[in-house]
Amino acid sequence: MELKIYRDKQEVAENFSDYFVNKVKEAGAFHVALSGGSTPKIVFDLLARKYAGTVDWNKVNFYWGDERCVPPTDDQSNYKMTVEHLFSKIEVPKENINRILGEKDPVNEAMRYANLLEIDLDRVQGVPQFDLVILGMGDDGHTASIFPHEIELWDSDDHCVVANHPESGQKRVSINGKVINAAKEVAFLVTGASKAEKVKVVVEKTEGSEVYPASLVNPASGNLVWFLDEEAAAKLNQDPS
Known part of the structure; x- marks a missing residue:
């Protein structure tokens, strides 16, 4: 595990962007x-601003770790956000964009998307392997759309699962833990003071940490990088410098 700690959210984004472009x-x-x-x-x-013309976007194939079960025009759609902030500003082939169809029946869509990953990606011991999985972490320790109250989904036999938000009940389609941990590299982007308590628990593996899905992220490759701002890293037992 590698910890990269920066001053604020903007600095995290700048350094992650450079990291991402170098990987590509x-x-x-x-x-x-x-x-x-x-x-x-x-x-x-x-x-979009710094690299629109310098990255060969033809070779980047985009997928999602999770998606809310809403139409692609809905403001809650991860896909819509990515279109507005990235895809509308770069030249990327439409066939390289593989969205989760949030407007479809969730169970059928989870099966379809799992099948798509099996077709498109190399597999390691039967599990589709991404070059990079980007993750966030919620205040409750969830990651992708696997929440603590449904932590059994982490080890599901299905590569994609249907999850339920614990408060709203909103359905989501998410990759499971096996797919996350099969990736060549996994990067967490976590910022803000509200995340500090769970960052400490998950990173330092304190007692009881296993109830939080984010603590189960442990790629077989060993390549796990946390991009944190100082607020999110504030409770860690180490010098943030």
Whole structure:
């Protein structure tokens, strides 16, 4: 595990953007699972502004780690956010954008998307392997759309699962823990003081941490990077410098 701690959300986004672009440049075809959230939104803006013309977007294949079961025109859609902040500003082939169809029946869509991943990605011991999975973490320790109250979904036999938000009951389609941990690289983007308590628990594996899905992220490759701002890292037992 590698911890990268920066001053604020903007600095996290700038450094992650550079990291992402270097990964793409080093690769042939590059398969990435995107995350929703406020920090990825800044990342997408930066990628569009700084790298629209310098990255070969033809070789980047975009997927999502999770999606809310809403139409692609809904403001809650991770896909819509990515279109507005990235895809509308770069030249990327439409066939490289593989969205989760949030407007479809969730159970059928989870099966379809799992099948798509099996077709598109190399597999390791039967599990589709992304080059990079980008994750956020909620105040409750959830990641992708696997929440503590449904932590059994982490080890589901299905590569994609239907999850339920614990408060709203909103359905979501999410990749499972096996797919996350099969990735060549996993990167957490976590910012803000509200995340500090769970960052400490998850990173330091304190007693009881296993009830939080984010603590189960442990890619077999060993390549796990946390991009944190100082507020999110404030409770860690180490010098933030």
